Amino acid sequence: MAIQWFPGHMHLTRKAIGERIKDIDVVIEMLDARLPGSSANPMLGELIQGKPTLKVLSKQDLADADRTQDWLRHYNAQPGVRALALDTSMASPAKALIQACQTLAPMRGGMVKPMRVLMCGIPNVGKSTLINTLKGQRAAKTGDEAGVTKVEQRISLADDFYIYDTPGVLWPRIIVAQSGYNLAASGAVGVNAFDEQEVALELLQYLLNHYPQNLALRYKVPAASLHSDAEWLQAIARQRGAVQSGGRLNTAKAADLVIHDFRSGALGRVTLETPTEFAQWLKLGQLADAQRQQKPKRSAKSKTS
Ligand SMILES: Nc1nc2c(ncn2[C@@H]2O[C@H](COP(=O)(O)OP(=O)(O)OP(=O)(O)O)[C@@H](O)[C@H]2O)c(=O)[nH]1
Numbered sequence: 001m002a003i004q005w006f007p008g009h010m011h012l013t014r015k016a017i018g019e020r021i022k023d024i025d026v027v028i029e030m031l032d033a034r035l036p037g038s039s040a041n042p043m044l045g046e047l048i049q050g051k052p053t054l055k056v057l058s059k060q061d062l063a064d065a066d067r068t069q070d071w072l073r074h075y076n077a078q079p080g081v082r083a084l085a086l087d088t089s090m091a092s093p094a095k096a097l098i099q100a101c102q103t104l105a106p107m108r109g110g111m112v113k114p115m116r117v118l119m120c121g122i123p124n125v126g127k128s129t130l131i132n133t134l135k136g137q138r139a140a141k142t143g144d145e146a147g148v149t150k151v152e153q154r155i156s157l158a159d160d161f162y163i164y165d166t167p168g169v170l171w172p173r174i175i176v177a178q179s180g181y182n183l184a185a186s187g188a189v190g191v192n193a194f195d196e197q198e199v200a201l202e203l204l205q206y207l208l209n210h211y212p213q214n215l216a217l218r219y220k221v222p223a224a225s226l227h228s229d230a231e232w233l234q235a236i237a238r239q240r241g242a243v244q245s246g247g248r249l250n251t252a253k254a255a256d257l258v259i260h261d262f263r264s265g266a267l268g269r270v271t272l273e274t275p276t277e278f279a280q281w282l283k284l285g286q287l288a289d290a291q292r293q294q295k296p297k298r299s300a301k302s303k304t305s
């Protein structure tokens with residue numbers, strides 16, 4: 001089933017960003033380095049269109065370093081786009097952002113024309129953590145779950161430089177199925193809005209195809225001995241003692257473990273998509289969506305018959 005999560009505070013944030021954006025000089029659009037394509041919110045993309053934007057790939061410490069370089073090359077090759085990757089808790093690389101904002105909006109600065117930066121992105125991607133790092137103190141609430149920031153907050157980094165922290169937002173209809181799974185695996189989707197086993201199986205399938213050694217190392221199972229996502233889920237349940245009364249394997253618990261291991265980095269540095277893969281998924285998603293929209297709606301008569 002397609003993953004969707006667009007609670008009321010996201011709807012309000014969409015409106016708030018729409019109103020705020022005219023008074024913004026630079027936008028920092030935060031993406032998750034483990035899923036850059038899927039974490040780029042098309043709804044935010046529309047709202048911030050035309051503003052000087054810096055793409056920041058967060059959680060690079062958890063992502064596959066080679067793939068992060070591929071994504072940065074991909075973005076930096078696009079006209080007018082600047083992208084960099086960070087671990088948002090590290091102070092010195094984060095400070096480079098301040099310089100980058102000044103380069104993007106050189107006319108801003110001083111008390112009369114302070115620099116106004118908008119930080120936006122999907123939930124749980126590290127927006128508030130980065131602001132705290134830039135500020136050098138805990139000015140914004142952070143936490144390892146989606147939807148910690150609930151309302152926009154203005155934080156001054158200097159008398160003439162302030163930054164708006166915004167609540168993470170997804171979008172009303174995620175048309176790329178794989179993006180829904182990757183977003184859920186990353187922690188961007190509320191816990192009750194997806195099926196953990198479904199997400200864990202998709203994650204295992206991708207890891208099986210692209211990072212089999214990471215699985216083997218973490219769960220101490222020879223990579224070549226298991227051939228499907230379902231076999232892996234069962235092996236993990238067995239290996240981690242996730243067994244229900246009567247000896248049945250508790251695959252729900254195993255799913256939770258796999259997702260947790262991915263989020264914490266216990267599975268090693270992993271990136272769930274390449275620019276090429278994501279472009280293909282997007283094309284297929286758009287095609288399926290166009291076909292879905294073309295399908296004639298069943299008439300009220302045929303529905304009741
Ligand atoms: N490993 C790692 N963890 C990070 C990084 N940035 C943020 N985190 C963690 O990710 C979680 C979410 O961080 P927040 O700063 O609260 O995320 P947010 O984007 O403000 O989330 P919302 O307010 O829910 O939209 C926290 O547990 C952070 O410690 C990073 O670069 N690397």
Ligand SMILES: [Mg+2]
Pocket residue numbers: 127128129141142148149165166167168
């Ligand atoms: Mg936040």
